[in-house]
Amino acid sequence: MTLHFAQYRDLLLRYLRPQWPKFVLMTITLLGSIALELYNPQILKTFIDTVKAQGNLNTLVGSAILFLIVALGAQIVSSAATYMSSDVGWTATNSMREEVALHCIELDMAFHKAHMPGELLERIDGDVGTLSSFFSTFIIQIVGHGLLMLGILLIVAFINIWIGLALILYSVGAFLALRRLQSLGVPIFVQQRQLAADLVGFYEEHMNGILDVITSGGSAYVIRRYIDLQRRVNSNSYRSGFVEQGMRIAVTMFLVLGNIIVVVGGTYLLLDRQITLGAIIMLSNYVMIFTNQLVNLSFTFNTWQLAAASMKRIAELYYTPSRVQDGPGIGLSAGEAASITFDHVSFGYDEGQTILHDVTFELAAGEILGIIGRSGSGKTSLTRLLFRFYDPTSGTIKLNGEDIRQANIAELRHNIGIVTQEVQLFNASLRDNLTFFDDRIPDEQLLTFIEELGLGDWYRDQPAGLDTELTAGGGGLSAGEAQLLALIRVFLKNPCLVILDEASSRLDMATERLCMNATTRLLAKRTGLIIAHRLATVEQVDKILVLEAGHIVEYGPRVALAKDPMSRYSKLLRTMNSEETFA
Numbered sequence: 001m002t003l004h005f006a007q008y009r010d011l012l013l014r015y016l017r018p019q020w021p022k023f024v025l026m027t028i029t030l031l032g033s034i035a036l037e038l039y040n041p042q043i044l045k046t047f048i049d050t051v052k053a054q055g056n057l058n059t060l061v062g063s064a065i066l067f068l069i070v071a072l073g074a075q076i077v078s079s080a081a082t083y084m085s086s087d088v089g090w091t092a093t094n095s096m097r098e099e100v101a102l103h104c105i106e107l108d109m110a111f112h113k114a115h116m117p118g119e120l121l122e123r124i125d126g127d128v129g130t131l132s133s134f135f136s137t138f139i140i141q142i143v144g145h146g147l148l149m150l151g152i153l154l155i156v157a158f159i160n161i162w163i164g165l166a167l168i169l170y171s172v173g174a175f176l177a178l179r180r181l182q183s184l185g186v187p188i189f190v191q192q193r194q195l196a197a198d199l200v201g202f203y204e205e206h207m208n209g210i211l212d213v214i215t216s217g218g219s220a221y222v223i224r225r226y227i228d229l230q231r232r233v234n235s236n237s238y239r240s241g242f243v244e245q246g247m248r249i250a251v252t253m254f255l256v257l258g259n260i261i262v263v264v265g266g267t268y269l270l271l272d273r274q275i276t277l278g279a280i281i282m283l284s285n286y287v288m289i290f291t292n293q294l295v296n297l298s299f300t301f302n303t304w305q306l307a308a309a310s311m312k313r314i315a316e317l318y319y320t321p322s323r324v325q326d327g328p329g330i331g332l333s334a335g336e337a338a339s340i341t342f343d344h345v346s347f348g349y350d351e352g353q354t355i356l357h358d359v360t361f362e363l364a365a366g367e368i369l370g371i372i373g374r375s376g377s378g379k380t381s382l383t384r385l386l387f388r389f390y391d392p393t394s395g396t397i398k399l400n401g402e403d404i405r406q407a408n409i410a411e412l413r414h415n416i417g418i419v420t421q422e423v424q425l426f427n428a429s430l431r432d433n434l435t436f437f438d439d440r441i442p443d444e445q446l447l448t449f450i451e452e453l454g455l456g457d458w459y460r461d462q463p464a465g466l467d468t469e470l471t472a473g474g475g476g477l478s479a480g481e482a483q484l485l486a487l488i489r490v491f492l493k494n495p496c497l498v499i500l501d502e503a504s505s506r507l508d509m510a511t512e513r514l515c516m517n518a519t520t521r522l523l524a525k526r527t528g529l530i531i532a533h534r535l536a537t538v539e540q541v542d543k544i545l546v547l548e549a550g551h552i553v554e555y556g557p558r559v560a561l562a563k564d565p566m567s568r569y570s571k572l573l574r575t576m577n578s579e580e581t582f583a
């Protein structure tokens with residue numbers, strides 16, 4: 001993605017602008033510390049010239065004390081400026097982190113399919129972290145040290161224009177050389193961050209599927225890929241190391257050159273009686289501070305490079321538009337059943353691919369549709385479109401007669417409840433697992449829903465009630481119990497539409513009965529879509545839809561289809577046991 005300078009600027013200003021009062025305070029402190037640093041060598045000059053002229057002892061002691069006070073003051077004020085700069089940097093980047101993370105979550109599923117969570121984590125946490133350490137030093141390094149160097153140049157030029165001019169030439173040369181080295185480094189550092197993100201993505205992907213990798217005998221292949229990736233990371237680190245080293249050598253050379261300018265120029269002027277010995281010491285002091293600033297800049301070179309690379313990648317992420325755009329809203333009311341219309345809907349995950357072909361059906365508010373089809377026929381894809389994880393390639397989906405492209409995505413998703421085969425559990429209490437950590441939901445409400453769903457007895461078996469600790473991945477809970485939990489979650493949401501992706505494996509009898517009861521209550525007065533893996537699941541539904549390779553091959557009222565001996569549904573009823581799972 002090609003971004004313009006204005007986009008980077010706008011992105012930075014968006015987060016830095018609210019910090020302006022702190023920024024003003026920091027600028028004042030920074031200017032104060034620069035003034036003190038510039039003033040100190042002047043005191044040194046007075047001191048040395050007074051010694052040389054065998055001047056007054058009181059003047060000497062006064063100068064020495066003033067020197068100490070100014071040096072100490074400069075350190076204190078400079079520390080305060082550094083603290084404020086860090087504060088500005090961290091506050092700004094924390095808001096950035098929050099917004100970029102939210103933006104990522106709201107991006108469409110096609111984006112998430114192309115980017116592993118580990119990679120996004122590296123961008124949101126790693127890149128924003130790099131940027132915040134950059135901000136913390138940026139103002140101090142660039143503005144502070146830059147102004148200090150400028151002040152020194154002006155003072156030196158005022159003392160002697162030729163030494164001043166030589167110092168200007170020297171700093172221009174140094175600046176150009178630094179720029180050149182920087183431009184050599186940027187692509188290497190961009191690649192370094194990308195490789196780091198790839199590595200995190202790789203870990204994440206393979207750790208998630210570790211059991212499959214081991215059982216399928218893929219360990220050697222994974223290790224080979226890992227070594228290859230690590231080899232690329234290492235070779236890139238060598239290259240960035242070379243650039244950094246080159247930078248340090250260049251800076252040391254500039255340091256020597258700066259001193260040569262002062263020593264040669266100063267000695268000539270001293271012999272010509274144009275300046276005093278104190279002035280030479282002062283000049284040498286200024287050049288030392290000047291070159292120290294250059295060294296400081298070189299030490300933060302790496303941070304600069306990484307920050308430039310991070311900024312580029314954050315901006316790319318930030319400006320990535322979601323393919324699914326928010327609409328003004330379609331006025332869905334919580335808990336009020338909504339009608340569903342699929343009007344000639346076609347869809348594919350990738351360009352040129354069609355998973356759903358011209359799907360058309362209607363479901364009145366409060367009706368329940370059972371979707372039957374072999375694995376891979378497109379049942380899940382169909383429900384994903386309702387959530388607007390993707391938009392159809394062609395055709396329209398309507399809720400209550402309104403195109404869901406006009407829906408506000410948060411409103412839409414809040415009004416659709418789903419229970420999938422895989423229930424996501426967190427390392428947290430039963431309460432937090434039910435409320436998704438929303439502590440505004442009172443316990444009484446949870447308990448009422450649990451009773452209403454007929455799960456009171458199950459709940460009373462939980463050792464610490466709502467405080468019972470669950471573990472991520474469902475450790476300690478049976479598949480059926482996890483399903484129950486998901487049903488309570490949906491009940492809490494009070495949606496207009498409920499999607500149930502039935503578990504393909506059988507639950508134990510008792511839990512299954514609990515699930516069935518809870519499901520019946522959940523679907524009462526709501527519109528429902530049930531993805532069925534067994535005929536038993538659709539025995540009570542109003543309509544049946546049979547999908548085959550993304551095509552609707554049958555659709556109609558269940559009772560009518562069951563009566564029609566030619567229908568696929570009735571053939572299935574004749575040929576399959578109601579508990580048998582579809583292939």
Ligand SMILES: Nc1ncnc2c1ncn2[C@@H]1O[C@H](COP(=O)(O)OP(=O)(O)OP(=O)(O)O)[C@@H](O)[C@H]1O
Nearest residue numbers: 113349350355373374375376377378379380381382
């Ligand atoms: N995220 C995805 N990206 C690309 N292709 C996908 C994606 N998800 C599913 N598919 C493909 O779309 C087709 C339909 O898959 P879908 O999951 O909708 O079928 P399904 O009927 O729900 O299957 P199952 O009963 O096994 O869950 C399959 O060919 C599948 O490989």
